[in-house]
Amino acid sequence: METEAITSANAPRTVYKLVRQGKDGNLYPLFIGKDKPFRFGERMDCEFIPTKGFAPRSLGEGNIGGWHCCFTCFAEHLKETKKDGEKRVWIECDREGEIRTYKRSLMQGGDWILCETIIPRRVVPWDEVREMQRKFREAHGMSV
Numbered sequence: 001m002e003t004e005a006i007t008s009a010n011a012p013r014t015v016y017k018l019v020r021q022g023k024d025g026n027l028y029p030l031f032i033g034k035d036k037p038f039r040f041g042e043r044m045d046c047e048f049i050p051t052k053g054f055a056p057r058s059l060g061e062g063n064i065g066g067w068h069c070c071f072t073c074f075a076e077h078l079k080e081t082k083k084d085g086e087k088r089v090w091i092e093c094d095r096e097g098e099i100r101t102y103k104r105s106l107m108q109g110g111d112w113i114l115c116e117t118i119i120p121r122r123v124v125p126w127d128e129v130r131e132m133q134r135k136f137r138e139a140h141g142m143s144v
Contacts (some may be wrong), residue, residue, distance in 0.1 A: 015069035015095045015115060016124065018078055021087045027123070030078070030088070032068075038091065038120045045117050059098050059114055066100065066114025069093065073129045074109040074136045090129050093118040106140050 019027045019038060026037040032051045038044065048065035059066045073090040080088050097116030104112050124132075137143065 011099055011101075011113075012071055013094055015071060015093050015113060015118065016073045017067065017069045017091050017093060017118070017120075018073075018075055018080075018088055019091055021089055027089065027091060027120075040120045040122070043096070043117055043119050046115065059100050059116055066116065067093075067095075067118045069095065069113050069115050069118065070109045071111060071113070072109065072136050073124055073132045077108050090124040092121050092124050094121060095119075106142060109136075110140070 018030060020030055020034070022028055022037070028034050028037055032054060033047065033049045044067070046059070046065040046067050078088070082088075093115075095113075095115040095118050099116065100114045102112040102114070104110060
């Protein structure tokens with residue numbers, strides 16, 4: 001998988017992350033560090049958390065990890081509601097520090113990014129998510 005380091009100067013500051021909505025009402029990462037809730041308005045630095053079944057990814061030399069995010073709310077390969085009833089929502093975050101992009105298929109949202117630091121700002125309402133998804137499909141010649 002091709003990766004590319006890009007700087008803060010030439011990448012959007014706003015990123016999006018698909019997260020789990022816990023039964024306790026808190027929001028949690030989907031797969032890695034899934035017991036650590038997101039805190040809106042607070043800086044959250046990345047950690048390197050080796051997780052069975054997932055390729056270790058890091059922002060640079062050593063194991064510093066990174067928050068997996070997208071530039072838009074589009075990741076069709078991930079379900080929004082699972083069979084077991086788990087609900088997922090998209091959150092909008094500001095990002096800070098170094099990032100690294102990963103080229104993925106369009107069905108997986110195109111570029112993924114690892115971010116050094118995120119500041120969760122809000123849950124993106126579903127009508128906004130659907131409009132972003134429609135625009136993404138249209139921009140990439142996918143059926144709308």
